Amino acid sequence: MAMQNKNFIGIDLGGTNIKIGCLSANMKLLWKISIPTNAQMGPAIVIDRIVDAIKETANKKNIPLKTIKAIGIGTPGPAKYSQGIITRCSNLPKFTNVPISKILKKKLGRPVILENDANAACFGEFVVGVGRNIKNMVFFTLGTGIGAGIISDGKLLYGSGDNAAELGHTIVNINGRLCSCGQHGCAEAYASATNTAKRATEAIEAGAKSSLKKVLNKNGQITSKDVYEHLAKGDKLAKKITDETAEVLAVLCINSLHYVEPEKIVFAGGMIAAGKPLLDRIKYYFKQHIWKIKQENTVEICFATLGEDAGIIGAAALARET
Amino acid sequence: MAMQNKNFIGIDLGGTNIKIGCLSANMKLLWKISIPTNAQMGPAIVIDRIVDAIKETANKKNIPLKTIKAIGIGTPGPAKYSQGIITRCSNLPKFTNVPISKILKKKLGRPVILENDANAACFGEFVVGVGRNIKNMVFFTLGTGIGAGIISDGKLLYGSGDNAAELGHTIVNINGRLCSCGQHGCAEAYASATNTAKRATEAIEAGAKSSLKKVLNKNGQITSKDVYEHLAKGDKLAKKITDETAEVLAVLCINSLHYVEPEKIVFAGGMIAAGKPLLDRIKYYFKQHIWKIKQENTVEICFATLGEDAGIIGAAALARET
Incomplete structure (x- = not known):
């Protein structure tokens, strides 16, 4: 029970690579991975690969999914961030009006917030850098x-x-x-x-x-x-x-x-x-x-x-x- | 009793003129006056003239001082606004390290906040303009x-x-x-x-x-x-x-x-x-x-x-x- 809901997933969705990290509540990096984006496969497949990568790594590192409280994801703009929707993105050409927060939430059962990638990096440096x-x-x-x-x-x-x-x-x-x-x-x-x-x-x-x-x-x-x-x-x-x-x-x-x-x-x-x-x-x-x-x-x-x-x-x- | 603490004084202290207004809680202008600054007289005299002008006008308009809840004052920068101190000001040459908020508070018995004049005007347009x-x-x-x-x-x-x-x-x-x-x-x-x-x-x-x-x-x-x-x-x-x-x-x-x-x-x-x-x-x-x-x-x-x-x-x- 003590292990439940205490960790957070951070995702950096770029045009070339997707970086994913699992962090404790005090922002200690527990694990991180990087997988190629392969954006040309389209949003459905890319999002499934993100979900699979999180599940597999959580399992492998013995930090189960149930310990995750919420998920944050950074992408290049412009987007409707507060609505969790990637509207269009020059680095992710097939991502048009993708409600990525909603989809990830459905697949992982955790709250998901979408943020501009530069804002996310800025906030990272602000909080622990x-x-x-x-x-x-x-x-x-x-x-x-x-x-x-x-x-x-x-x-x-x-x-x-x-x-x-x-x-x-x-x-x-x-x-x-x-x-x-x-x-x-x-x-x-x-x-x-x-x-x-x-x-x-x-x-x-x-x-x-x-x-x-x-x-x-x-x-x-x-x-x-x-x-x-x-x-x-x-x-x-x-x-x-x-x-x-x-x-x-x-x-x-x-x-x-x-x-x-x-x-x-x-x-x-x-x-x-x-x-x-x-x-x-x-x-x-x-x-x-x-x-x-x-x-x-x-x-x-x-x-x-x-x-x-x-x-x-x-x-x-x-x-x-x- | 109902009249107590419901109005606010706003002061715009400029290099040429001092404008003073009394406003109701819903920012209706009850009265306003303008007096020459005469900054060369120095801060002590200028501040006394502000106090006298407020007292006289409040009396004349039959909106007594006891109805005033707080006082705001805008001056050109730079200043230590959050400390209520005019440090130096090209338009108010003799005002060097003047704790104007403290002085006005002592003389009028009301909380006083100091603000940059452009910020004050900005906030005025924001609230009622x-x-x-x-x-x-x-x-x-x-x-x-x-x-x-x-x-x-x-x-x-x-x-x-x-x-x-x-x-x-x-x-x-x-x-x-x-x-x-x-x-x-x-x-x-x-x-x-x-x-x-x-x-x-x-x-x-x-x-x-x-x-x-x-x-x-x-x-x-x-x-x-x-x-x-x-x-x-x-x-x-x-x-x-x-x-x-x-x-x-x-x-x-x-x-x-x-x-x-x-x-x-x-x-x-x-x-x-x-x-x-x-x-x-x-x-x-x-x-x-x-x-x-x-x-x-x-x-x-x-x-x-x-x-x-x-x-x-x-x-x-x-x-x-x-």
């Missing part, structure tokens, strides 16, 4: 795009229709670079991992000298990882591209400070593998651009600490809130 | 600067140190025009009333042709009111300046949508006297710039309706919350 002991936090994931989440007064900020904190699409350069969303001058159009690499490619194609040119010729493309590797080797173009990325991220930090005044601004996602050279540059440009009228710039800019577990931890922590 | 029946709202006052307030899930958003919603100083044009705060490319550097007029002056001084040149020569300066009057008469420079102001305000609206997803974005302050030509242009540029990936752009952009009473109403409404 770098956001412990603070009440206001802004969180960015730097990947293909720039995902974001806002914690205001201890809670995720949702807005009027569950789609607040689309901070990658805030405009930092009016009439600037075209973004995939159709706007001009979005932060994401410059500073996502994909657009960092893309700007390097464009510069080389326009004739800029760089050791990255060999990579482009060999692989047919440049990644943000390539940019940071060549930055470490002293390549001037890699430095210029990294500076531009950091400057845009610094302006995102300044605007976030002026909107919601967080104690911490946290960067996560693949691109933080660039490490200290990137973080130091963001802090440098933050100091260059921030207003001079206030001395008390107490916001801390830092990297996330939970890595790819943030999503499942956050989803489980949100399930615990219900 | 255009924000009735919504839960999320972003509010801008277009004056010397651009003040702002954010209502998130029915509450003012404060951030970690009472200074969130400094939206006039969010950057919309990285490396753009220098702002009085020391940053470059702030929305305020383009689109406040003062900077709208300043950009017109600069253009004329740089040789632009405009019917505003006569105004500049005659008065030694141009106001935003002049700009909108000459816009109405068909002046091309006035149109260009207004377009630039509206475009920056539209980007502020887009960024506000992506941060906190409000149902309404509300403009107030002296410059909304420009009326429909300004509002229509803001909406036009909003549609030009907003992302194309989502059809559901349900945010309403509108003007405030309470005029200069918003500040005292909001301060009284915040006093009612305590």
Whole structure:
């Protein structure tokens, strides 16, 4: 009896992989697995595979299903999160108007909450990562795009229709670079991992000298990882591209400070593998651009600490809130 | 007995005038007065004049002081609002570390809350103005600067140190025009009333042709009111300046949508006297710039309706919350 209803499942449903974790009430990770999404199989099969994976792993780890109190699931937006419905999702092409919370609840007999994946990761960092002991936090994931989440007064900020904190699409350069969303001058159009690499490619194609040119010729493309590797080797173009990325991220930090005044601004996602050279540059440009009228710039800019577990931890922590 | 503790005082302490209003519990304005601030007399005398004005008017209007339950006061920032202390204020030069809430409470025997003036006006519009029946709202006052307030899930958003919603100083044009705060490319550097007029002056001084040149020569300066009057008469420079102001305000609206997803974005302050030509242009540029990936752009952009009473109403409404 003591084992009943004390654990939580967190699911991070991405376009490539589905990560699933089982966490205790104090958010200790009891087990985690990762399975390929195979989104092309369609939602019915994908959801069945999630259910089977949970049941099998619960059994194998000897932490029975009856100990699970609730389930949280994070997916890319846009979605009708509060209704538990994935409306459409570029990374999950066959998922159109899928009431995933309802289906999972029926199959597993537990309450299910659906959340934006960046919000879930943000909440994970807030509850057990770098956001412990603070009440206001802004969180960015730097990947293909720039995902974001806002914690205001201890809670995720949702807005009027569950789609607040689309901070990658805030405009930092009016009439600037075209973004995939159709706007001009979005932060994401410059500073996502994909657009960092893309700007390097464009510069080389326009004739800029760089050791990255060999990579482009060999692989047919440049990644943000390539940019940071060549930055470490002293390549001037890699430095210029990294500076531009950091400057845009610094302006995102300044605007976030002026909107919601967080104690911490946290960067996560693949691109933080660039490490200290990137973080130091963001802090440098933050100091260059921030207003001079206030001395008390107490916001801390830092990297996330939970890595790819943030999503499942956050989803489980949100399930615990219900 | 029935008359006791049912009314609220709202004070809008500005650099030029102090507006004071007495409101019933349902936020009906019972009386209001305006007295010159005379800030150079220093905080002790100014506060005594506020106390005297409240006592005299309460007496004259036959709504005795004993019917007052609490007092709210709005002042320009920055301040330690939650502690009730005006730390320093460019419009109230002698007010340095003044515990105004404590002093007023001692002299009037009622709880006093201190609030940012833009937040107070925002809350006023939220409670009895255009924000009735919504839960999320972003509010801008277009004056010397651009003040702002954010209502998130029915509450003012404060951030970690009472200074969130400094939206006039969010950057919309990285490396753009220098702002009085020391940053470059702030929305305020383009689109406040003062900077709208300043950009017109600069253009004329740089040789632009405009019917505003006569105004500049005659008065030694141009106001935003002049700009909108000459816009109405068909002046091309006035149109260009207004377009630039509206475009920056539209980007502020887009960024506000992506941060906190409000149902309404509300403009107030002296410059909304420009009326429909300004509002229509803001909406036009909003549609030009907003992302194309989502059809559901349900945010309403509108003007405030309470005029200069918003500040005292909001301060009284915040006093009612305590």
